[in-house]
Amino acid sequence: MITYQNFIGGEWVPAKSGERSQNFNPADTREIAAEYPLSGKQDGMAAIEAAKKAWPAWAAMTPVARGRILSKASQILESRKAELAELLTREEGKTLVESTGEVQRAIDIFRFFGGLSYTLGGQTIPHDLPQQLLFTRREPLGVVGLITPWNFPIAIPAWKSAPALVSGNAVVIKPATQAPAMTLELARAFSEAGLPKGVLNVVIGEGRAVGGELATNPAVVAVSFTGSYAVGRQIYQQLAHRMARAQMEMGGKNPTLVLADADLDLAAKLVAIAGFGLTGQACTATSRVIIERSVADAFTQKLIEKAKAINIGNGLREGVTMGPAVSKQQLAGNLDYVDIAVAEGAKLAYGGRRLTEGEHAHGYFMQPTILTHVSPKMRIACEEVFGPVIGIIAVENFDEAIAVANGVEVGLSASIVTRDLKKAMLYTERIEAGVVKVNQISTGLALQAPFGGVKKSSTDSFKEQGAQAIDFYTRVKTVYLDYSA
Template sequence: MALDRFQNTVDGKRVAVRETFESLDPFTGKPWALVPLDGPAEVEAAVAAARKAFRSPQWAGLTATARGKLLVRLADLIAENAERLAALETRDNGKLLAEMTAQLRYIPEWFRYFGGLADKIEGSVLPIDKAGMFAFTRREPIGVIAAIVPWNSPLMLLTWKLAPLLAAGNTVVIKPSEHTSVSALEFVKLFEQAGFPPGVVNTVTGMPLEVGVPLVNHPDVAKIAFTGGEPGGIAVYRAAAEGLKTVTLELGGKSANIVFADANIGNAVNGAISGIFAASGQTCIAGSRLLVQRSVHDQVVDGVVKLAATARIGNPSDAQTQVGPITTQAQRARVLSYLDIARAEGAEAVLGGKCPDAAELKDGWFVEPTIFTGVNNRMRIAREEVFGPVLSIIPFDDEEEAYAIANDSPYGLAAGLWTADIARAIRGSASLEAGTVWVNSYRAVSYMAPFGGYKRSGVGRESGQEAIDAYLQTKTVWIDTAGQVANPFIIR
């Protein structure tokens, strides 16, 4: 059967494909699409197009209001194409079609929100202390942005970068994951339909060393916005430092989901399942450490095991499926290796712990929802990001111990807290070292809410009003109004 073929977009045109590589369907384990295999030459062309567009009157000459209207028009086009794009993402990364469809239907809100913010970017007049001088500030775009996105939620995580950077007036070169490039290649076609000038949004696809490295190192790239694993983030940060570029990094997590004895246990159980088994655990905010107060430990474990055992594993395109495959074969092997590590450390698998043996799942990259008890916070299974459907349950006695365990991690992306005590909720939200804290909820995001990590979970924030600041720089303008130059040998 012929494979679907896709092309990159550079300078508003579909690029002729020199060489390709296969994209694999995680449910079948078989190739389904051919993606351009780019290299340094393609990166050079894409950055040149973005740099040219950044300085062009068609983009730089637009009013901020006109930029905002383009983003709102794009939002409408995304809404019209949501189901088609969601189906491509599911085929490419194996996540549930229901999950991808929900994301695609919500993504337009980021473009509407930042479209509205585009003409709210303001400088200020300074009440300057120098007589005969007028001074003010301007907020200006940075330049060409490299947007590098992972395979777990490609278009949503790309949107978190694109909406603010475009609202601020920058241009972009997108490098999607080599495992899930297809949806981005189709997505960027909508920018042309919305009326964006050529070269404002460009794509390159291929392998990290041949495409990612030259993109990050390119002297005309002013900033890198990266979401992915910690090793990749460190490499990006190091390269950015050498080029004196700014970065936004959203990296790993080992989030604590904390259940106190006074919580609504049924809700907490549902929140624990949502935190780790939704998206097959392939999310940086996964609540992979479930901390349970000792007096309700057995009750919570029983509830979580019983509910997780009912999860329907299968074809991610089937509306009845609740747990899909792992996105890549290598990632599945990594998840399975952590199951062995956990057992060797003395943890007990009270659910799952292997690949499912159903005949209809044999070709896909599945791992059963797995729950470990007997875990302590020094074990690797509690300290290292697994990025799969693997839950570690850790008991605690009181608030102080709960927060100590939760914060005893190199990561600080998110945390959950389940309690009926509002004072405890406020104390906990202050005590937890995490960029997001959910109380009696888990895994909620919004275009209005800043998102990012403490510690090794990243640098900077995406979404919310402050996200646009990451793509702006400040210029101070001085104007002499006195008409007389003072002593030129003395600072004014």
């Protein structure tokens, strides 16, 4: 078991209450993964004050100097990649292959933004009068709050903190309590890389106390949040009330369209990876397959064969391809949605039950689940499950498929499998989603490209990732200079 403290003002400190909590390995709950402080409002206030104190000197550094620290942190993380991947698997549950990939993504994100530091700045704009200079400056905001989820416990803190830091902001991160170890390890890497004390702070605690402080404290000028719609909406309202900047990335109900002309073997492979990979615990996971009726039965059989081939178990064991749900509550929610779907008229084609025998006896394991005869108005077709549960909706044609895909309140990621180039391009135009994939899995993102959703998936104001991520963490100042005299 690893014992952690909060990271505030460059120091490892306990919660002011002295209270602590433990996280258990979701694959084997007999094992304590780590122990943490149980922080409250006062700890959040201390972290904000530390960031406020550190910010002016950090903002005064050049972007390149800040970028070098990000690059150094990337090197430190890379030297510890295997160790961090194992820790991630023990706490969050995903397979070691998946955890290793996620740690590598964090490494690459810091490397990317370290390099991007050489290009940060404003632009020169042609003036309509002679001997006039018109240009912009890009400046940091100040203290920003980052509220991150448990499902990508190192990648999401990385893709939020990297642009925030390289832009010259000081940050306070509140990671989800189910899997905060990776964020604390990021703090350790930055401390070793020479980040000035107080520029990055991490506070472990419940959202209502610590997250609430970030949302309401006037010293915090912006908050970037990833999590559920209900919590995101509440934080958004709190920020709007005091006119602070907000970036909310929330849920998805991501469709993969399978057209009659598709390679069904490819379609089944892509859907299985996107729906069952990461135990379905990805905001971009495929949870709806919308398929032309003429090929629905054949596709379903191929998808069932893919599900049967999945090796479910402890992610540290070689050969395992799907780990447990992150918690008892998440598992119960997944199984409840299966029961609700069947009660509403869906048919259970495969899976749908908890695994409790042998190596599964002490973990939160369930079978990958396939539901057929799903109609667009069923809850399983409209609400995010966040587990390895796929509903198959049969439609008559491409136009109906688009209508069904768009008939939900969210719009994060969407995929299509087809050989028809025209329909593929029409899909990219007509689908209501922030990310569109053609003949690819709905999960998986390029770190150099912007990411974000539409409708209730996002505030849809500022994108995350890629060079555009800088926009949320900076303001633009316009400068007019007359040198005619």
